[in-house]
């Protein structure tokens with residue numbers, strides 16, 4: 603443990619061994635990883651067309667909202683260049699190539715890169731998606747970037763990634779459950795594989811924040827508070843379609859996700875209370891007055907948000923996405 607009032611640069615440097623350790627624990631080697639091809643028909647095989655036919659039959663009954671959510675999730679995953687460059691640009695993190703932080707960033711990106719590949723190929727094969735429209739949305743999203751309001755601060759950034767990886771785990775898991783109910787076991791399996799990657803990533807980022815709490819509790823508490831006051835935005839909040847203003851498609855995508863219970867305001871609240879427990883906020887010591895107030899705010903926040911979320915109704919407005927004919 604390092605002594606009081608260490609700078610962020612010192613804390614990040616001090617964490618390098620820990621990050622290395624967590625990387626071996628929570629990321630998989632290439633040899634141990636699944637690849638999209640393990641889960642999709644192999645075009646070299648004689649039965650390829652037969653398998654595509656079966657795939658398309660299974661996908662025929664997927665509901666409109668589920669497909670829309672899946673396209674939105676895929677576009678979000680495919681905007682990975684934005685997330686990688688953001689991670690690489692966070693201040694105060696050692697940026698030499700062989701730093702465990704940079705190794706983490708690269709290995710995390712390498713794992714994530716399989717998600718967009720897998721979902722994109724699956725959607726293409728279903729024959730239900732206007733791929734050109736979807737691809738245009740992806741190009742827009744990468745070009746538009748995002749504004750996560752983390753101020754390039756590592757403490758805020760890792761609150762964000764802890765939250766976000768937990769949210770993606772949950773939403774991919776829910777899509778898997780719904781796909782199964784709608785008769786597409788293959789899609790359920792794909793989403794299950796993606797979800798399990800996200801679960802490992804969430805654990806790692808939560809561990810990073812837990813470690814920062816040991817070294818710099820007051821600043822970490824203030825960073826957590828600041829992120830929750832600003833609210834966690836989704837990485838794809840600028841999502842749009844051709845001919846649609848920046849960010850305007852995003853609301854329709856989240857409406858669909860709420861309607862089919864893939865990701866709701868209650869889930870947001872549950873993730874927050876999970877983080878409050880995970881980081882043992884009640885037991886954190888070494889806080890000044892501002893830190894104590896931040897803790898109080900954070901501990902009370904889940905209940906407050908829950909009351910609001912319970913009054914919210916699932917959005918009814920149906921929207922015709924350009925992605926789906």
Ligand SMILES: [Fe+2]
Pocket residue numbers: 679714717770800
């Ligand atoms: Fe992912």
Ligand SMILES: [Fe+2]
Pocket residue numbers: 714767770800803
């Ligand atoms: Fe992820």
